[in-house]
Amino acid sequence: MSERHHVWPALIYDDLAPTIGYVNRVVQVAGKYTLDAPFEVGWGNIVLDVTPRGLRTPTFWQPGATFSVHYRLLDGDVVIEADTGSRTVSLAKGSVASFYEAFCDAAAELGIHRPRTTLICEIPGSAPTFQDDHVEHTWDPQAARLMWEAWSLASRGLEAWQAPFLGNHPRVGVMWGGFDLSATRHSAKPAEPSPHRPPFQQNGELDAYVAVGFAFGDASAPSAGMYAYIWPQPDGLENRSWGVDGAAWHPDAGLVLLPWDKLGETADPLQAIVAFGDAVYAAAVDLAGWPSDLVGPRVDGWYMSQTPPEVVRAQHH
Incomplete structure (x- = not known):
């Protein structure tokens, strides 16, 4: 990959x-x-x-x-x-x-x-x-190229993470308001929106979802990196392992964060993004009742074009 x-x-x-x-x-x-x-x-x-x-x-x-x-x-x-x-x-x-x-x-x-x-x-x-x-x-132009390069690398990892999910998931892309690169997995399970937020934010919280993404940071938190959260937030996140060295739960922010420089220290940063996302989804399964059988095989199109369905099913289960 x-x-x-x-x-x-x-x-x-x-x-x-x-x-x-x-x-x-x-x-x-x-x-x-x-x-x-x-x-x-x-x-x-x-x-x-x-x-x-x-x-x-x-x-x-x-x-x-x-x-x-x-x-x-x-x-x-x-x-x-x-x-x-x-x-x-x-x-x-x-x-x-x-x-x-x-x-x-x-x-x-x-x-x-x-x-x-x-x-x-x-x-x-x-x-x-x-x-x-x-x-x-x-x-x-140098700053613009660095921005594009970060988005390109993070997108590749997030799309690989997202691909085998069998439930509803929008395409990976940049949210032009908050300006984060986002990959989300949605559930049809209703959720109660946070009070006192603008309507567009409340209407984004009507259903349960898992979000994994990338952000450049801001003046108050200037470190770029991967982020993740589960909505609604379950209990027990403070004692989890998040798949990659350096990834940690930050309760004040309500986010699991993986700093960009820590991601770059891994042997395979793109695979590390997948491992990070998988760890977050595993937390949703363990702590928030998400289905464990909504993730299919993670293979490429060549494999699926040449492998009989019964073999794919047997290997997946």
Whole structure:
């Protein structure tokens, strides 16, 4: 499934923070279009795919236009690709406000309406809307490449972890609000949402789920790494083993955390992500009553194309 990456990228928050903050804001512009799409459990419809060049939205349909938006972090631009044509908007220099206007002008040329809201979400201390954010940014291609490389590595491990799950699971992708790379496994078991949270967060907690992901950290917790949690949170997490040296339960945060540098010290970081996710799901089975038989064989497509079903079943059970 994996090989040792030749150089594990160092993610120093202070070096990346300006670019993280800028990208987090501008991806919300196209991210707003996902709110027009049919809602999927746990907001699975809104995630941005990690591509060979950056982040891409799903395909959107509007009257008169079918389109997607590709934030090409390795190129320093954004491509709006539609059946009516394509347009490119630069990320090289400017503010969120100037990017928003340039994006909307380009989208209008393709017959695409503006997003229905301009609120900047889930970023403490941010300006309230895209039009209000006039802080000037200069594009840092090295920081953008490090961000993409981290997402690419983490996505590969998370997709390998997620693949054999037989229950409902949205595709692995970046949540454009909280800006974390997320892989979730959902249960049809109802849950009671946390009180006093915004409706979108409460509606994401209507059913039980297991979440494993990657985040760059923030000013209050600047360490990048993998995270995981079980909703609703069961008792007994403090005494668990989490599959990888350095992974630990942090009760104050309500998260199991695996620091990025500890992940890079393992012999096979991508396999370590799988082991981390498996340990979290095992905790959900042991402590929260999740089914133990919802994970199928973890093999590649070549194996499944050549192996009779009775052999696959026998090996799985």
